[in-house]
Amino acid sequence: MVELASLKPQKSCNVFDLAEQAGFDVGDWIASSTDKRGHKANPKYCYEWSFTEPGKVVIFNLWYQNMLHENGLIKQRGNFRADAASHRGPNGKTQWRTRATRLDNALQAALIGNLPIRVIVVDGKQRDKTDPNKSTEASKVRKRELDPEPWTLTAYDMATGKFELTRGILDQEFVDQFDMDQLAKSGPKKIETSSSAYYRDPKVRKAVLRRANGMCELCGAKGFEMAGGAVYLETHHVIPLADRGDDDVFNVAALCPNDHRRAHYAQRKDDIQQELLALLRQLRISNERLRQRVVNSD
Ligand SMILES: [Zn+2]
Known part of the structure; x- marks a missing residue:
């Protein structure tokens, strides 16, 4: 178990160096x-x-x-969309509103575009949001370091902007039929299924499950909770891999088991496919828009 205190930054590293170290292209910075x-x-x-x-x-x-x-995990929860809204009004600071909005957009970009998340941990004197006399005083960062571990966006509410980030790569909160196949295969009985005929990138499946956040992307119903607390949905390639569909997040939907069977066998399966294609097209458009918004352009 990692102690929270071990994350407290000890050095006052340069943001430029840390961003570059984490894989950000610093060309325009120069x-x-x-x-x-x-x-x-x-x-x-x-x-x-x-x-x-x-x-x-x-x-x-x-x-x-x-x-x-919390429960052996290091987390951070918040809402930068609400934070941005709080900077509207007479005392609001435009640049804080812009930065908070950009951060909220970056969370969405990470979720929709399945991007790795890195965290620069900062320490110092944080702006006091509760004291109206001090809430316009800027925070002062004294120490900062790049966390060597990647983080996972474990919850994001598209409607409100509420998020939860968790340190580490967390995959077991949401599971699909292929995870269950894995479990079955590791047991004494070997079960071969036709669904394992094509390779499916586990990172794609996991990203789609996180995006769905436990709700069927067709009917909106919550997947069922398993014994360990994970939520079960099935991942479905809308254009089948056999028909040269892509194994990427814009061709995969997370569906409740019933809708997954319907997507394959229902009389109106073509309508379901069209509906899912429209949904994924919309996500692709949002992703493109976010790409524009998150780049540091002003
Ligand atoms: Zn459903």
Whole structure:
């Protein structure tokens, strides 16, 4: 079990170095620099709360003070969309609203686009949001370090922006039929199923299950809870792999078992396929829009 205290940053590393280390392309950070202290102090980047490299990685700056230790896991919960909304109004700070919105968009981009998540843990004097006299005083970061472990977006509510990030790669919260096949195969009886004929990237299946957040993407019903508490849904390639459908998150839907069978055998299976294709097309469009929004452009 990892102690929360081991995450407390001890060094005051440069954001530039940490972002670069985590896989963010710092080319524009250098190219757009106008600060005489050099590109590492580029104000376009160095005060940002998140960095998104489309198709590659999302980096979040998270306060050590806001992390929790729960059931052996390190988590952070919050809502940057609500945070952004709180910066509207007469005393609101535009740049904080922009940064909070960008962070909320980056969470969505990570979820929809299945991007790895890295965290820069920051420590120092955090802005006091509760005291109206001090709530416009900026936070002061004194220490920051890149967490060597990747994180997982374990919950995100598209409607409200509420999120939960958990340290580590967490896959067991949501399971599908292939996880169950794995379990069956590791037991004494070997079970061969036709569904294992094509290779399916487990990362894609897991990303789709996380995106669905336990609800069938066709009917909205919650998948059933298994004995260990994980939620079960089935992953379905909308254009079958046999028909050269892609094994990516924009061709896979998470469905309740009943809808999954319907997608294969129902009289109106073609309608179901069209409905799912429309849903995935919409997600692809959202993903493209997010790509535009999350890049640090102003
Ligand atoms: Zn369903």
